[in-house]
Amino acid sequence: ELKVEQxxxxxxxQEGKNYTIYCNYSTxxxxxxxxxxxxxxxxxxxxxxxxxxxxxxEGRLMASLDTKARLSTLHITAAVHxxxxxxFCAVETSGTYKYIFGTGTRxxxxx
Amino acid sequence: xVKVTQSSRYxxxxxxxxxxxxxxxxxxxxxxxxxxxxxxxxxxxxYFSYDVKMKEKGDIPEGYSVSREKKERFSxxxxxxxxxxxxxxxxxxxxxxxxxxxxxxxxxxxV
Numbered sequence: 001e002l003k004v005e006q007x008x009x010x011x012x013x014q015e016g017k018n019y020t021i022y023c024n025y026s027t028x029x030x031x032x033x034x035x036x037x038x039x040x041x042x043x044x045x046x047x048x049x050x051x052x053x054x055x056x057x058e059g060r061l062m063a064s065l066d067t068k069a070r071l072s073t074l075h076i077t078a079a080v081h082x083x084x085x086x087x088f089c090a091v092e093t094s095g096t097y098k099y100i101f102g103t104g105t106r107x108x109x110x111x
Numbered sequence: 112x113v114k115v116t117q118s119s120r121y122x123x124x125x126x127x128x129x130x131x132x133x134x135x136x137x138x139x140x141x142x143x144x145x146x147x148x149x150x151x152x153x154x155x156x157x158y159f160s161y162d163v164k165m166k167e168k169g170d171i172p173e174g175y176s177v178s179r180e181k182k183e184r185f186s187x188x189x190x191x192x193x194x195x196x197x198x199x200x201x202x203x204x205x206x207x208x209x210x211x212x213x214x215x216x217x218x219x220x221x222v
Contacts, residue, residue, distance in 0.1 A: 101154040
């Protein structure tokens with residue numbers, strides 16, 4: 001059974017600092033996705049990672065995928081308050097288009 | 112942009128009522144999904160569909176059914192609503208491996 005774990009679950013950080021969120025998964029998969037959720041809202045797609053070594057960047061966020069280590073990272077550079085949200089990774093169960101979601105990381109950026 | 116529309120943002124129903132949650136997507140996606148999101152439990156897959164008139168159970172299908180009579184529409188049905196079905200319900204659609212697009216969500220309260 002595919003399991004997806006994120007850490008940390010909660011992250012409080014100062015503006016301007018860097019930090020990394022980790023997403024580990026338990027079985028082979030080449031496809032991993034990152035989403036953002038604001039309070040009371042739905043999920044918004046951030047990154048689609050479809051192969052080993054994939055790296056995507058958008059603004060202050062950069063995501064990478066290491067399928068051999070079964071690990072993805074979401075790196076935050078010089079955090080700003082607007083990045084405060086909950087971030088989810090999701091892994092596709094092989095060949096099914098079904099995703100198993102991580103527990104989410106609630107990020108709070110303090111001014 | 113793909114749009115996934117859920118018919119209601121907030122819904123209050125009584126125990127025992129039959130409840131219909133509607134989801135429509137406008138980009139000809141084959142795959143459609145229903146998740147529920149609960150604090151501490153994350154997102155859990157209820158049902159999904161890869162094609163018209165096709166449905167498959169997810170991880171928590173008990174107490175739910177679905178209907179997909181047209182490609183663009185995927186309905187979730189609570190046959191007899193119970194208080195433990197109070198939750199945020201999220202519909203998503205996808206094309207192949209390119210990631211989910213989520214609807215805005217329906218917050219259902221069963222009293």
